[in-house]
Amino acid sequence: MGGGGLMRYARLGFAALAFFLMMPFAFSQDAVMIMNHKELDPHQRPLVRFTHEQHAAKMDCVQCHHDYDEYLNNKGGEGGVCSDCHVQSPMDGKLSLLEAFHGQCKGCHEVMQREGKPNTPVTCGECHILRK
Numbered sequence: 001m002g003g004g005g006l007m008r009y010a011r012l013g014f015a016a017l018a019f020f021l022m023m024p025f026a027f028s029q030d031a032v033m034i035m036n037h038k039e040l041d042p043h044q045r046p047l048v049r050f051t052h053e054q055h056a057a058k059m060d061c062v063q064c065h066h067d068y069d070e071y072l073n074n075k076g077g078e079g080g081v082c083s084d085c086h087v088q089s090p091m092d093g094k095l096s097l098l099e100a101f102h103g104q105c106k107g108c109h110e111v112m113q114r115e116g117k118p119n120t121p122v123t124c125g126e127c128h129i130l131r132k
């Protein structure tokens with residue numbers, strides 16, 4: 001009893017606290033995302049598998065999660081989804097959701113290919129992979 005018991009509760013409390021602190025990270029981003037936006041239904045191509053965590057480990061969040069001010073300076077994104085701003089059709093000078101994905105994903109991969117980086121898909125079948 002006494003000190004030992006207290007320590008045990010203290011440790012339990014810490015574990016619970018750590019668990020709740022980790023929650024937003026554990027549930028807000030999936031390591032791998034199967035891209036399946038209903039705005040793009042009906043899908044004609046096999047769904048794209050996006051390794052978000054692997055990408056995020058190699059580049060800055062704001063490269064993709066951009067948020068421009070009126071002078072097109074990047075204020076730094078906060079992880080909002082692309083469809084918050086890019087909708088089904090181009091609007092207010094912003095690309096459509098499909099153009100936003102293709103522009104960003106393929107755009108970067110094309111630059112990477114020119115720089116000789118391997119495993120940066122640019123052809124349809126390398127991203128829209130038929131899996132069975």
Ligand code: HEC
Nearest residue numbers: 028029052055056059060061063064065079080081082083
């Ligand atoms: C290579 C581009 C890229 C990088 C780098 C990147 N993300 Fe993402 N992120 C995406 C895309 C694309 C989505 C999916 C958005 C959608 O479904 O509309 C996404 C989704 C998310 C989501 C989920 C949003 C939701 O509500 O479902 C969060 C949170 C997030 N990213 C945070 C981050 C953070 C934090 C970093 C940096 C550590 C980061 N991202 C780096 C492209 C990227």
Ligand code: HEC
Nearest residue numbers: 064065066067068080081082084085093094100101103104
């Ligand atoms: C907060 C709103 C907002 C969010 C969220 C957002 N964008 Fe954008 N995006 C913009 C604006 C504004 C522009 C600039 C439009 C212009 O040129 O006037 C833009 C431009 C672009 C462009 C063309 C220029 C460039 O910077 O490459 C691409 C591609 C793009 N967005 C893709 C994406 C993708 C993919 C996501 C999600 C990971 C995303 N955007 C999230 C607002 C947003």
Ligand code: HEC
Nearest residue numbers: 048050051054059063104105108109112118119120121127
């Ligand atoms: C800012 C640069 C950048 C953007 C934006 C980007 N990628 Fe990549 N991508 C890379 C790099 C670099 C690699 C190769 C490194 C590696 O193997 O992880 C890669 C590799 C890949 C691969 C092959 C390896 C794997 O992880 O499966 C796929 C598939 C892929 N990207 C899909 C996407 C999709 C889908 C998007 C848009 C939602 C996207 N990428 C946006 C830089 C980018």
Ligand code: HEC
Nearest residue numbers: 035036037040043044045048101105106121122123124127
């Ligand atoms: C770098 C990866 C990448 C490449 C390369 C790519 N796409 Fe996509 N494509 C995507 C992503 C990501 C989406 C968004 C899917 C979603 O969220 O539902 C998409 C969506 C689509 C859609 C709308 C959804 C559907 O299935 O109907 C079509 C059509 C499409 N792509 C056709 C193509 C064609 C044709 C090519 C080759 C010229 C191509 N894509 C190359 C990543 C890619």
